[in-house]
Amino acid sequence: MKAGSSGFGPSLIELVAAVLLFALCSAVCVRIFAGAKQISDDAADLSRAAAAAQSAAECFKSCGGDAAGTARLLGGSSEGAGFSVYYDEGWILADSGKYSLCGKITEEHGLRLCQISVTDGKKEIFGMTAASHCEVTP
Amino acid sequence: MNRRKGVAVGAVSLVLIFSILCLTIFTLLTLGTARSEASLARCAADSVKSFYAADTEAERVYSELVGAVLGGKLPRTVRGTHIEYSDGYIGFICPLSDNRSISVLILADGTIVQWRETDDENWTPDESLRVWGGE
Numbered sequence: 001m002k003a004g005s006s007g008f009g010p011s012l013i014e015l016v017a018a019v020l021l022f023a024l025c026s027a028v029c030v031r032i033f034a035g036a037k038q039i040s041d042d043a044a045d046l047s048r049a050a051a052a053a054q055s056a057a058e059c060f061k062s063c064g065g066d067a068a069g070t071a072r073l074l075g076g077s078s079e080g081a082g083f084s085v086y087y088d089e090g091w092i093l094a095d096s097g098k099y100s101l102c103g104k105i106t107e108e109h110g111l112r113l114c115q116i117s118v119t120d121g122k123k124e125i126f127g128m129t130a131a132s133h134c135e136v137t138p
Numbered sequence: 139m140n141r142r143k144g145v146a147v148g149a150v151s152l153v154l155i156f157s158i159l160c161l162t163i164f165t166l167l168t169l170g171t172a173r174s175e176a177s178l179a180r181c182a183a184d185s186v187k188s189f190y191a192a193d194t195e196a197e198r199v200y201s202e203l204v205g206a207v208l209g210g211k212l213p214r215t216v217r218g219t220h221i222e223y224s225d226g227y228i229g230f231i232c233p234l235s236d237n238r239s240i241s242v243l244i245l246a247d248g249t250i251v252q253w254r255e256t257d258d259e260n261w262t263p264d265e266s267l268r269v270w271g272g273e
Binding site: 011014015018021022025026029032033035036037039040042043044046047049050053054057109110111113126128129130131132133134 | 148150154161165168173175176178180182183190194197200202204
């Protein structure tokens with residue numbers, strides 16, 4: 001039996017064309033889905049990093065610019081004029097983890113400045129500077 | 139029996155078209171949502187950054203101003219910020235964005251009375267709607 005005469009041929013061509021077209025479209029869509037997930041994950045990281053940095057800045061200000069006090073309030077550790085806090089993949093406080101928040105404290109004209117940086121081990125996610133005034137004397 | 143000629147459009151093609159349409163729509167919706175989330179996260183992060191930049195500037199002005207006042211001087215401007223004196227209070231405003239700023243009010247001995255974010259835009263409440271005001 002000939003394929004063309006029974007209608008099996010056109011059906012097979014249609015099926016093959018459909019599978020190929022679907023494979024092509026789904027490949028493009030899967031790439032876009034993956035890109036969207038990456039964008040969404042980056043956005044979530046940025047939000048959490050900004051919140052963590054803001055929390056660190058407020059702790060720094062409430063401690064009057066003291067590194068040890070800030071580290072204690074944040075649940076991290078302090079070394080000299082700086083402090084560091086680590087978070088795991090779910091942004092939960094940990095001894096060591098994927099994300100780290102570092103603060104470097106410097107003094108300048110009666111001010112304590114804290115350069116806060118949140119990184120994921122490879123690149124900086126969020127960075128900002130907070131300030132706290134020292135006791136002012138005439 | 140009539141033979142079909144050319145490209146056949148049967149049930150398989152219809153299912154394919156429907157599947158691709160669904161896939162495309164869900165992909166675009168996912169991408170749109172992800173981009174909106176990223177935009178919102180950037181806005182929030184920029185807002186936090188600009189607030190602390192203005193707060194740092196206010197701290198610098200405060201530090202210099204209190205040093206000058208305790209030294210017996212009454213400067214009109216500190217670091218380009220206009221200083222106002224009234225009724226024993228000393229005040230200054232540091233701009234945060236186009237319509238927000240940090241307003242600081244201190245006493246002559248350096249005690250901070252007010253340190254808050256204010257909205258500079260004047261707004262008038264819309265009272266055109268008749269709402270129940272109680273009794």
